[in-house]
Amino acid sequence: MQSLQEKAAAWSGVEAADAFAIDETNLFQKLGLQTFINLSTHFYTRVYDDEEEWFRSIFANSKKEEAIQNQYEFFVQRMGGPPLYSQRRGHPALIGRHRPFPVTHQAAERWLHHMEKALESTPDIDADSKVKMMNFFRHTAYFLVAGDELKNKKQEPSCKCKHGGCKSAAP
Amino acid sequence: MQSLQEKAAAWSGVEAADAFAIDETNLFQKLGLQTFINLSTHFYTRVYDDEEEWFRSIFANSKKEEAIQNQYEFFVQRMGGPPLYSQRRGHPALIGRHRPFPVTHQAAERWLHHMEKALESTPDIDADSKVKMMNFFRHTAYFLVAGDELKNKKQEPSCKCKHGGCKSAAP
Numbered sequence: 001m002q003s004l005q006e007k008a009a010a011w012s013g014v015e016a017a018d019a020f021a022i023d024e025t026n027l028f029q030k031l032g033l034q035t036f037i038n039l040s041t042h043f044y045t046r047v048y049d050d051e052e053e054w055f056r057s058i059f060a061n062s063k064k065e066e067a068i069q070n071q072y073e074f075f076v077q078r079m080g081g082p083p084l085y086s087q088r089r090g091h092p093a094l095i096g097r098h099r100p101f102p103v104t105h106q107a108a109e110r111w112l113h114h115m116e117k118a119l120e121s122t123p124d125i126d127a128d129s130k131v132k133m134m135n136f137f138r139h140t141a142y143f144l145v146a147g148d149e150l151k152n153k154k155q156e157p158s159c160k161c162k163h164g165g166c167k168s169a170a171p
Numbered sequence: 172m173q174s175l176q177e178k179a180a181a182w183s184g185v186e187a188a189d190a191f192a193i194d195e196t197n198l199f200q201k202l203g204l205q206t207f208i209n210l211s212t213h214f215y216t217r218v219y220d221d222e223e224e225w226f227r228s229i230f231a232n233s234k235k236e237e238a239i240q241n242q243y244e245f246f247v248q249r250m251g252g253p254p255l256y257s258q259r260r261g262h263p264a265l266i267g268r269h270r271p272f273p274v275t276h277q278a279a280e281r282w283l284h285h286m287e288k289a290l291e292s293t294p295d296i297d298a299d300s301k302v303k304m305m306n307f308f309r310h311t312a313y314f315l316v317a318g319d320e321l322k323n324k325k326q327e328p329s330c331k332c333k334h335g336g337c338k339s340a341a342p
Binding site for chain 1: 191268
């Protein structure tokens with residue numbers, strides 16, 4: 001069985017080593033808080049105005065301002081800045097928190113399309129940082145598609161055989 | 172409706188501000204890699220030998236050596252060290268990755284009991300770091316109990332009304 005990160009790499013075309021190259025430099029120190037706020041504002045302005053109603057509707061129950069803050073606080077925390085997200089909302093728990101939403105391959109691609117455009121609209125982000133961030137976003141989007149599939153998986157009874165993966169109920 | 176972190180704070184008795192006080196100092200720099208390896212080794216040695224069969228059986232399909240590595244790599248990454256966990260396994264995704272396991276209040280308390288004993292068996296961890304780490308562990312354990320409850324929640328159809336929280340199917 002493929003792991004979450006193996007599926008993410010296979011589907012996104014971005015290996016974990018490239019996705020987590022964001023950790024090689026401190027992008028928060030390089031770019032600063034305002035750049036992250038601008039990026040998330042550009043991103044969600046596109047999303048909430050998306051002509052694709054099926055995608056826009058995924059966000060219909062969330063306020064735009066909150067969506068922006070949740071996103072930039074997570075990015076800041078994950079890319080070398082202060083842990084703004086966890087101090088306000090606890091662990092990122094990316095799969096758990098995306099559980100209410102239909103994170104399909106199609107939705108991942110639409111999210112990435114808007115993020116690519118949002119990066120283009122944020123001139124304070126240099127080309128190298130853009131590449132690193134897009135690799136992180138692409139891998140993460142498909143990590144969440146892989147996580148979304150867990151919702152449809154039935155819970156298996158815990159098994160005490162030595163083979164693992166056994167589907168019979170434990171005695 | 173209470174959020175995940177509100178439930179975690181209420182059930183654990185540890186507010187997010189105290190749980191994430193681990194970020195005020197760099198515990199990895201203070202303690203070093205070997206101390207984290209020792210802590211997780213002490214912890215899982217207790218867990219895999221637990222006289223409480225119901226708790227021990229939760230880990231029956233995982234190898235002890237892998238459980239140790241997964242845990243100390245996550246702790247190292249979360250407490251100021253290099254991102255060992257993500258480079259090997261991707262995002263921590265704490266709720267998603269705990270999905271196969273029954274994370275009940277009782278299981279959280281048993282986990283915390285073993286971790287408290289493991290901390291006591293690791294003399295290289297000073298008293299102040301121990302308090303910070305136990306607060307983080309206690310809050311996180313109940314964050315995962317809150318996350319576990321999501322498994323039993325039915326997916327609600329997405330709703331396009333302006334009120335939010337509406338349970339009727341979208342037109």
